[in-house]
Amino acid sequence: MSVPLLVFIACGAFAILGALGLIFAREPVHSALSLILVMIALAVLYLLLGAAFIAAVQILVYGGAIMVLFVFVIMLLNAGEEVRTNLSHLARWAGIPLAIFFLLEVAYSLFREYGSRAAMAGGGNAAAPVPVSTTELSLKLFTDFVLPFELTSILILIAVLGAIVLAKKES
Numbered sequence: 424m425s426v427p428l429l430v431f432i433a434c435g436a437f438a439i440l441g442a443l444g445l446i447f448a449r450e451p452v453h454s455a456l457s458l459i460l461v462m463i464a465l466a467v468l469y470l471l472l473g474a475a476f477i478a479a480v481q482i483l484v485y486g487g488a489i490m491v492l493f494v495f496v497i498m499l500l501n502a503g504e505e506v507r508t509n510l511s512h513l514a515r516w517a518g519i520p521l522a523i524f525f526l527l528e529v530a531y532s533l534f535r536e537y538g539s540r541a542a543m544a545g546g547g548n549a550a551a552p553v554p555v556s557t558t559e560l561s562l563k564l565f566t567d568f569v570l571p572f573e574l575t576s577i578l579i580l581i582a583v584l585g586a587i588v589l590a591k592k593e594s
Contacts, residue, residue, distance in 0.1 A: 427471055434471075438464035451497045455490060462486040476557045496583070500590045 437460060444457030462485045469478035564572055 430467065431471055434464040434467045437461075438468070452494065455493050455497060458493070459486055459490050462490070476560075496586065500586075 441457045441460035441464060445454050445461065448454040448457055462481055466478040466481040466486065469475075469481060
């Protein structure tokens with residue numbers, strides 16, 4: 424086994440463990456710390472793929488700024504340990520079909536990716552991915568995709584305001 428493969432396997436394992444910790448932790452702060460572990464593991468995976476800019480953004484923006492905001496909101500809301508309740512009717516009836524749909528979509532994506540790689544290995548004429556520079560990416564983001572970018576910003580702002588309203592309603 425080569426060193427990049429070992430690093431890939433280790434980071435993949437850390438990402439999966441962090442994701443499981445995010446889901447199953449009872450304390451919100453522990454969930455936030457697990458999410459930071461996932462983001463760091465993803466940044467290393469981006470480095471392995473040769474995407475140094477995306478790895479730096481992952482650490483600086485998501486691992487730093489966004490997670491500081493999450494921890495700040497958790498501390499501001501004084502969120503304690505999660506209280507376990509029975510599943511809601513919506514979660515009970517919609518969760519299982521959505522989980523099956525998600526697993527089918529992942530299986531389809533893996534099958535499609537494996538099929539395209541097998542075609543390339545067999546002499547297929549698949550186009551190679553074209554590397555995109557940071558300048559090209561930023562120009563696309565702030566020209567062609569400025570509306571989705573701004574709509575996402577507004578959606579995140581509405582979600583934060585909704586969380587504050589819900590927290591104020593209970594107290």
